[in-house]
Amino acid sequence: MRSRRACNDAATLTTNHEPMTQRVLTGITTTGTPHLGNYVGAIRPAITASREPGVESFFFLADYHALIKCDEPARIERSRLEIAATWLAAGLDPARVTFYRQSDIVEIPELTWLLTCVASKGLMNRAHAYKAAADANLAAGEDVDAGITMGLFSYPILMAADILMFNAHRVPVGRDQVQHIEMARDLAQRFNHLFGAGRELFVLPEANVDERVAMLPGLDGRKMSKSYDNTVPLFEGGAKGLRDAIAHVVTDSRAPGEAKDPDNSHLVAIYEAFADDAERAALRAELRAGMGWGDAKARVVARIERDLGPLRERYAELIAHPERIEATLLEGARKARAVAAPFLGELRVAVGLRPMVAVAAPVLATPKAKAALPSFKQYREADGRFYFKLAAADGRVLLQSAAFESGREAGQWVAKLKTAGAMAVPDAPVAHGEGVSAQDVADALAALSAG
Ligand code: TRP
DSSP states (O other): OHHHHHOSSHHHHHHOOSOOOEEEEEEEETTSOOBHHHIIIIIHHHHHHHTSTTEEEEEEEEHHHHHHHOOOHHHHHHHHHHHHHHHHHTTOOTTTSEEEEGGGOTHHHHHHHHHHTTOOHHHHHTOHHHHHHHHHHHHTTSOTTTTOOHHHHHHHHHHHHHHHTTTOSEEEOOGGGHHHHHHHHHHHHHHHHHHSTTSOOSOOOEEEOOTTTSSOBOTTSSBOOGGGTOOOBSSTTHHHHHHHHHHTSOOOOOOTTSOOOGGGOHHHHHHHTTOOHHHHHHHHHHHHTTOOHHHHHHHHHHHHHHHHHHHHHHHHHHHTOHHHHHHHHHHHHHHHHHHHHHHHHHHHHHHTOOOOOOOSSOSSOOOOOOOOOOEEEEEEOTTSOEEEEEEOTTSOEEEEEOOBSOHHHHHHHHHHHHHHGGGGGGGSSEEEOTTOOHHHHHHHHHHHHHO
């Protein structure tokens, strides 16, 4: 378990002479058929990263997450098959990568519960997916939680369990998932603080967003997403399906011969997710020189097809043999559980779910004196305005607020910082104390919420 303790920060890296293994982990929700956006934004970069030396990759089908969004068993079943076939066709090497189904890892729901017990509800209220649904309800004059399941509400906790179960260092995701990774960090920090007894039980994961391709635009220019119905299929419909979809990419109405602006074309953005630098420069120059959109689309289709054609053949072969995919996934689950099961055993012990054995000393330890905690102090200055600060146990000022017109406002910020922890700091009207790092503040807030 060297990789777990070793490496939360660069400082440990430099003192460690052994080559460090970086764990990279990502999941893909099994509700739909993979489209070009999934390939460019998640599958392809993850597979590329899995081939780097010193990288140990965990890729999985997030089928428990799928149940949150979909109550059609046939769709879940079909999607799991298609997504597994897609990853394998795209070049994932199951001998190199641990490739599994989330639902085959019984340790994940158990860890989800351990994390649920340290997750602050206030933090979960801020999760984008839940907040969007709640806001839509309010806008429609409905009860705030109408139609919202506990699955949706707890989505980030299940995702944190996916990540923390394997102590992933890096999590390649789209930008829309970054908040979830931050929540996983926050939960890891709290758990470490509460139960680590000085040890870093969990690695604090980091999101990896490839800014260039993370948000592939769809047919209408918005993010390519099934929910916008603007996707380009990956393998479905063959080469013809690809051509038909690209034909529907919206362009402006400039005629052949007129100069086009490549910077404002999502057709160009799609092309550039596949093209190399020379190809990019060439298409841009030709568009500026008046290339017609029809010709540009033909160029885009040909370029994508060059990459995807061979993969499509492998995909068809795999879909025709689901039993091979099943065997591959079961072998992946075996490898994953060989990591997860002993680790979960340690975590159970850490929280107090321990075997009952005879001990010489009294079983109930006398409660130890609580370590002195950091604290928030609210006060009013001679200027009549209200302030607060976060002070360390030794009195050092960690955070100093701006002035508020009312004590209530100051109190609301204090409450927010207490519930949401480090995540609330960037938005809060506070300055760090002299020489105080973001990590100092995060630790203090985690200590407070645990205390
Ligand atoms: N929520 C992710 C998505 O919708 C899928 C996912 C589930 C995931 N668990 C994960 C991604 C863990 C990365 C790590 O895209």
